[in-house]
Amino acid sequence: MTTTQLTNQIRKKQTFLCIGLDVDLDKIPQHLLKEEDPIFSFNKSIIDATHHLCVAYKPNTAFYEAYGIKGWKSLEKTINYLNSKYPDIFTIADAKRGDIGNTSSMYAKAFFDDLGFDSVTVAPYMGRDSIEPFLTFEDKYTILLALTSNKGAFDFQTKNLGRHELYKDVIETSKSWVNSQNLMYVVGATKAEYLRDIRKIIPDSFLLVPGVGAQGGNLQDVCRYGLNDQIGLLINSSRGIIYASNNIDFSEVAAKKALELQQQMAKILQL
Numbered sequence: 001m002t003t004t005q006l007t008n009q010i011r012k013k014q015t016f017l018c019i020g021l022d023v024d025l026d027k028i029p030q031h032l033l034k035e036e037d038p039i040f041s042f043n044k045s046i047i048d049a050t051h052h053l054c055v056a057y058k059p060n061t062a063f064y065e066a067y068g069i070k071g072w073k074s075l076e077k078t079i080n081y082l083n084s085k086y087p088d089i090f091t092i093a094d095a096k097r098g099d100i101g102n103t104s105s106m107y108a109k110a111f112f113d114d115l116g117f118d119s120v121t122v123a124p125y126m127g128r129d130s131i132e133p134f135l136t137f138e139d140k141y142t143i144l145l146a147l148t149s150n151k152g153a154f155d156f157q158t159k160n161l162g163r164h165e166l167y168k169d170v171i172e173t174s175k176s177w178v179n180s181q182n183l184m185y186v187v188g189a190t191k192a193e194y195l196r197d198i199r200k201i202i203p204d205s206f207l208l209v210p211g212v213g214a215q216g217g218n219l220q221d222v223c224r225y226g227l228n229d230q231i232g233l234l235i236n237s238s239r240g241i242i243y244a245s246n247n248i249d250f251s252e253v254a255a256k257k258a259l260e261l262q263q264q265m266a267k268i269l270q271l
Contacts, residue, residue: 001118002139003206006090007230009055014266016231017258018056018092018208020238021046021078022063029246039067039074044081046242049251051086053258056234058092058208079115090234091118092208096145098123104133112137119143121186121208124170128177135179141206142183146171146198149188149211167194171201184208187226189235192218195225203228210236212261219261223268231269237261 010016021043025033028042035041047057059078064071082089097107097120104122111120112134119141122131134142147157147167157167174183187198189211198207207226212219212235219235226233237257245253 001088001090003141003230005088006055006206009088009090010231011269013052013055013262014269015053015055015262016233016235016265016269017054017261018058018090018234018236019046019050019054019241019258020094020210020236021057021059021242022238023059023074023242024063025067027243027246029248029250031248037070037074037077039064039071040077040081042242043074043078045251046254047078047082047086049255050241050258051089053255053262054089056090056092056236057082058094058236058238060094060238076115079117083116091116092143092234093117093120096121096123098126098130100126101129101133104130108134108137108140112140119184121145124174128173131174132178135177135182137182140182143208144170144174144183144185146185147187147191147194149190153188153191168197168201171198175202184234186210189218189222192221192225195222199226199228204230204232206232206234208234208236210238212237212240219264220268227268235261235265 023039023042025038028038032038032041059075064075079091082091093111111117121143122134123145124131131142147153158165161169174180184206186208187195189209209222241254241257244257
């Protein structure tokens with residue numbers, strides 16, 4: 001999927017919502033534990049109930065890797081279901097990979113070629129040669145951790161290097177990498193006030209913004225500073241949607257929570 005196609009889906013559905021599929025067997029409805037594959041059953045129900053209200057899904061791979069080979073198979077079934085049933089949905093492997101070139105090439109093949117994700121999140125700490133292998137894949141996107149929503153972000157990311165903060169240097173430097181047009185960036189919703197400066201550096205790039213909802217991020221603030229002419233935002237909500245209920249009606253309640261965000265986004269897009 002290209003960014004033009006993604007923007008078209010956003011305009012068509014009047015939403016730039018991304019739903020995080022962070023499946024914890026201790027939190028899903030107990031009746032699903034009787035299923036052969038409770039993780040996939042949970043994901044399928046959430047997807048079927050909310051696909052018309054969002055443009056992207058983001059499984060966090062840690063929540064699948066924690067269950068070993070069974071969890072990985074559940075992830076594979078989830079992405080296969082999305083690609084076959086809802087091919088217009090943008091898919092994000094929230095894997096936060098980051099390693100030297102040859103290893104990065106294998107990570108990229110795993111998520112892009114084998115699993116068929118549209119994008120993957122990566123950590124930029126090791127620099128150019130750890131990221132460029134991801135960028136060689138046509139119509140695939142590498143989502144760089146730029147400024148995250150956790151408290152520890154202030155340990156390094158916002159440190160002033162003399163000219164400006166580290167996260168700005170990371171973003172500016174990444175623009176010089178080969179195929180940098182295939183980059184997107186993670187900017188936490190709890191850092192909404194930073195988006196004004198970030199947009200000065202990357203005015204046209206898509207930003208994946210987690211932290212709206214359970215982590216306290218404000219949708220209006222994010223949009224005020226982060227929207228561009230092509231929308232350029234994917235706002236992620238995970239726990240606030242998928243765990244809104246742990247009863248048998250969990251998917252219906254999840255859809256209601258997703259609808260609330262979709263309606264807010266539609267109003268913003270119409271301004």
